[in-house]
Amino acid sequence: MEIHAGNGYLPDQFLQDNSNHRTDEYGGSVENRARFLLEVTQAAIDVWGKERVGVRLSPSSTFNDMHDSNPTATFNYVAQELDRLGIGYLHVVEPRIKGNVTVEDDGKGLGAKFFRPLFGGAIITAGGYTRDTGEEALQNNTADFVAYGRLFVANPDLPKRFALNAELNKYNRNTFYTSGEEGYIDYPSLGDA
Ligand SMILES: Cc1cc2nc3c(=O)[nH]c(=O)nc-3n(C[C@H](O)[C@H](O)[C@H](O)COP(=O)(O)O)c2cc1C
Known part of the structure; x- marks a missing residue:
């Protein structure tokens, strides 16, 4: 069961501070902005078990006008909390992808590599992969799986x-x-x- 928390979908709108302007316990600090996603994830875990739940993130995609003023801090926290919940996998859309088009990648964005040291479960990387670059991502341990x-x-x-x-x-x-x-x-x- 994959919880879609990327591409400007609802959990992503809570996570990133250009869209989350709330002043209650679901807005403001990173901890507050991540609360919705973490509660949804916990609710899914309660039903299906942690190993059957995954989360999809697109930390550097500007698709649907998404933006965060400090993505490193935001997604660092999210990754560690999802790790703590013990979900089966994290699915990361690489920065070179905006929705379903390949865009310029300045190398500064957050992709699967960023999450590797923060998240102990399986990592899926997605975005612009060919047969050979997908194989390479597995060989160099960027991720455990490649999505196409x-x-x-x-x-x-x-x-x-x-x-x-x-x-x-x-x-x-x-x-x-x-x-x-x-x-x-x-x-x-x-x-x-
Ligand atoms: C027809 C089509 C529909 C898509 N729909 C969604 C979607 O609903 N949600 C989403 O997060 N990504 C969606 N995507 C993006 C893909 O999940 C994927 O991240 C993106 O295409 C980059 O991977 P690729 O380079 O292998 O195509 C869609 C892509 C295509 C081509």
């Missing part, structure tokens, strides 16, 4: 293609958010042709 978005949308058999180092279908951005079959279930698997 756009490549998976266009390649229903992505793991198989990676295993075979086969050519990939190219994704069509125009059909990312449509409702019919096109761009959803019609990308061919290997061998379909």
